[in-house]
Every structure is written in C-alpha cells, then in structure tokens.
C-alpha cells in the first residue's frame with residue numbers, strides 16, 4: 002500500500018482551457034495516507050471520476066503530478082501503477098469458478114499456490130463467499146458477481162491502492178447496506194489503502210475514515226465524517242451532508258445587537274439570533290447562518306432565549322420527527338427524537354451557540 006500525493010493536479014478535457022469553468026478538475030494539492038479509506042463524494046459531474054481516473058492512469062492530467070510513495074507515476078500506464086480497480090459493473094470470468102475468479106489476480110502475478118489458497122479463503126470469508134467457492138460464476142446473480150468483483154479487487158496484498166468507482170450501484174439495497182459495513186471491517190482487517198468514488202453520502206460516511214467532498218471540480222472539504230457533519234467549512238458541505246441538510250439562512254449582521262455586552266446578533270427578517278461578537282466582527286460580505294436540524298432546538302413551550310416561530314408541520318418518520326418551522330420569513334427544519342411531544346402551531350426555536358455557524362461568501366467564519 003502507498004501514500005498518494007496529488008501535487009498541483011488539474012485537468013481540462015478541452016484544449017487551451019482559458020477560464021476555471023473549462024477545468025473538470027481545478028488545481029488541487031493533497032496527500033492521502035497509506036492505509037487510509039478515502040471516499041470521493043459529490044454530485045454528478047463534480048469531477049470524482051476524473052480524479053479517480055488520473056490516479057489509475059486512465060486520464061493524464063493537464064497539470065501537476067501524482068506520486069505513489071514519493072515516486073512520480075504521472076506518465077505511467079495503468080498496468081505499471083500496481084493498483085486494483087473495482088467498477089460499477091461486475092468484471093469477472095463467467096466460465097471460471099468463484100475460487101478461480103478470486104485467485105486470478107494472484108495467479109496472474111505468479112503468487113505461490115499455497116498463498117493463493119490462503120488469501121482467497123480469507124477474502125471469501127470476509128465477503129461471505131466461502132460456501133460458493135466451487136460454483137461456476139455464470140449461474141450467479143448480479144449481486145453475487147459484483148461481490149466477486151469486490152473480492153478480486155481486495156485479494157492482492159501488494160497493491161499501492163484499491164480504487165472503487167461506485168461499486169455498489171447495481172447491488173440490491175439490503176445487501177448494499179451489509180457490504181458497506183463489511184468494507185469498513187475489511188479495511189481494518191486487511192489494512193488496505195482504499196479510494197472510493199460515490200455520490201451517496203450514506204455510503205461515504207459509513208465506509209470511509211476520510212471523506213473528500215467535491216463540487217464543481219474542487220475539493221470543498223476533506224476530513225472525517227464527523228468533522229464534515231459538525232464543522233462544515235462551506236455552505237455546500239452543510240447542504241450536501243446530512244438528511245435533511247443544514248438550515249442555511251441568509252442574514253445581516255447586527256454588531257452589538259445581542260442580549261449581553263460583547264455579543265452580536267444576526268437579523269433574519271424580523272427575528273434576531275444572538276451570535277458571538279468576535280465571529281461577527283470577522284465576517285465580510287454576504288452572510289448565511291447555518292444550523293443542523295439535529296441541533297436546532299424546537300418546542301411548543303417558551304424557553305429562555307428561544308425565539309418565537311410558527312411550527313408549520315410535524316412529520317413522524319418512525320425513528321425521528323422532522324419539524325418544519327417558519328422564522329423571520331424563512332423555512333427551517335428541526336430533527337427531533339421520535340418521542341418528542343411537538344405539534345403544529347405557535348412554537349419556539351433556539352440556536353445553541355456552539356452548534357450555530359456563520360458563513361461569509363459561503364466560507365465559515367471562525
């Protein structure tokens with residue numbers, strides 16, 4: 002396994018790119034640690050596959066370098082990069098047994114047969130394929146075939162990294178859930194460097210220990226799932242991560258407008274939300290207040306510091322409730338426990354200071 006450095010990497014599919022919009026991938030420099038599980042996450046067209054293909058060698062970047070353990074591989078073809086790849090659709094040999102499919106990448110590299118057997122049985126066990134090893138692949142379901150493709154990706158010990166391009170897309174939802182957690186377990190047991198492209202945040206957040214969130218060819222934030230959830234550095238991270246995403250409320254600064262000395266506030270329509278005076282003094286440009294639905298306090302009862310609001314509706318979603326409320330002419334959502342006593346009508350919202358974020362020009366202000 003290898004550390005991967007992306008050094009000033011950028012890519013434009015068109016010749017003579019002139020403006021940032023001409024780039025599928027805008028200049029980026031970052032390091033992915035040996036043995037890490039990374040998810041490249043973002044909406045369709047944000048550049049995830051382009052980045053993955055540059056790492057695998059399918060696309061040569063227009064600018065910058067890719068280094069594996071300090072070695073420049075930018076000009077090496079895929080075969081010379083020592084990586085394994087798993088794609089959206091199964092890539093297996095139908096005429097071979099499950100065992101021989103899993104053994105193929107090892108036998109191809111002349112790994113001694115005793116080691117082939119031990120590694121195949123280890124990977125088969127992890128993927129719960131042990132009982133199927135003697136079956137011929139041709140008769141198997143699409144799900145099973147994709148599991149074998151995953152196994153073929155995971156079977157070699159000596160690869161620099163394993164690259165996954167939306168590998169669970171064709172998998173049945175129940176099995177998908179199992180495989181996501183399985184991949185996390187496999188990552189810990191086999192200590193592999195994994196890079197995993199997905200547009201599905203649940204997939205990225207369950208599987209990866211580092212999530213690289215992309216938008217418009219740029220990395221907007223890279224960090225642990227927890228940091229992306231708790232500390233979104235950009236409004237896009239707040240919006241894209243979470244279900245529902247962060248409440249993002251355009252607002253204006255009211256320096257010194259808070260209830261206590263040194264405290265400021267922001268104005269949202271006719272509502273005023275107190276905010277740390279220091280943060281407010283560092284904010285320039287268009288301001289947005291951000292609070293996750295999980296952290297927004299919401300009740301029919303008045304509480305100290307809570308703001309009067311209209312609770313429009315309450316949706317009971319089984320494990321939790323989603324409250325839709327109006328404050329200062331804007332709509333907010335709160336996520337409450339399933340047993341919370343709450344109903345439509347007059348209500349109160351509170352913004353815990355340590356969970357309330359201010360963004361200026363979409364970037365967090367600290």
Ligand SMILES: Nc1ncnc2c1ncn2[C@@H]1O[C@H](COP(=O)(O)OP(=O)(O)OP(=O)(O)O)[C@@H](O)[C@H]1O
Nearest residue numbers: 014015025043044045046047048049050051052200
């Ligand atoms: N071979 C190509 N030629 C020209 N433009 C391309 C090519 N491949 C991708 N693009 C463009 O580059 C941008 C990034 O595409 P890319 O496939 O990397 O995004 P993505 O995040 O992987 O999206 P998806 O999840 O839909 O595959 C898009 O605007 C896309 O239209």
